[in-house]
Amino acid sequence: MGSKNKLRRFQDNASFKNVIQPQRDEVLKGDFVLRNRWASYFGNTNPIVLELGCGKGEYTLALSMQNPGKNYIGVDIKGARIWSGAKTALETGRVNVCFLRSQIELIDLLFGPGEVHEIWITFPDPQIKYKRTKHRLTNLEFLEKYRGILAPGGTVHLKTDSEFMHGYTLGILHGSGIPVTYSNHDIYHNGGAPAEVLETQTFYEKMFLESDKPITYLSFSFTMP
Template sequence: MGKNKLARFEENLRLPNVIQPTRAEALDNFHLKGKWRSEIFKNENPIVVELGCGKGEYSVGLARAFPEKNFIGIDIKGARFWFGAKEAMESNMNNVAFLRTQIELLDCFFEENEVDEIWITFPDPQIKYRRTKHRMTHPDFLERYRKVLKPEGIVHLKTDSEFLHGYTLGILQGSGHEILTAHHDIYGAPEYEPNTEHLREIKTYYEELFSSKGKTITYIKFRFRQD
């Protein structure tokens, strides 16, 4: 492990906007479950979670664009989101935090109906069939999201993978979920719904990389079927 990575891990331990529970802590009635607003953000604003936040640039960008909301970037690789956590601290941003954990444990950290929105930004599409269950829009993952989202909560998927875009649309349609928006090319589409400038203005490291290679960026916004 490189010295820079070790230094980031060490600094993460001191950053007040970074939460790094053990797996045992996650599974044993995690102390912030149901208390993110009161204990971390000190307000009653909506909570938005980014899954697989990478370097944290999207969580930080959204937090800047929407100061009236609270944002939590989640990733298992703390040395990556150190960049976002550090930037947020240096910018005195109190509406963004980072949680180091596996996405599979999402419902260990949030109560039912605690989350208002979920962003999934440029996940690995897991194209091989044997990796199907690891796709972040696989029905098993969707059910985890559904548990923590409010009944009218929104999920956003932004990806360069036409495969994952199509797969997700198929899953959503087959399950009767409500597709609110589906763009096959957010930079080439002539029209957007109002107040969606952040879709193009906020970019992750991977989005910059993929766009520079001429890849099309797609977007889906959906809401779960209300049984």
């Protein structure tokens, strides 16, 4: 993507009413105004669902169409990517969707305790090299952040083409005593996966399936409802 096109998208994001772009310093100081107040942004108390590392927001948009009674927030630091999802949401009148441009490492400063009901992590970078462990979205540090913002019984979903990421996450969960609700190494061939996991596919997921690459999925919850 050319620099001019990126600049135009950044300008568009600044004008889109469904794109929130807090300053990092603002968040670190605890001054982010929507923390503990996301219900006021959406104008209702419907459950809030996050997609972390949402990219173009394909999953966020698809889930929001399937579940109009929930509010969806796509989180990503790449402004040129979330532009696509935000623009589509505006054009299709999706009032239960917005996009938050921020680092995922700040997630516990962006949402208050118990404010989130579900978290989706779809096709994250597995960060295979050991020195990149701290960047894996299911390492212990991130899990503690998710635990802090999830409501009782809240669910975390991980859908990935990376067998390494799937296995790593299972190991972390088992080692930490966090119960796994569901786990499948090949959801399109083994059967039994939830419908919303099978019916929603990203562009890259379709590419993986065309090359006959297995897609894995697991879900877990820190506490019972």
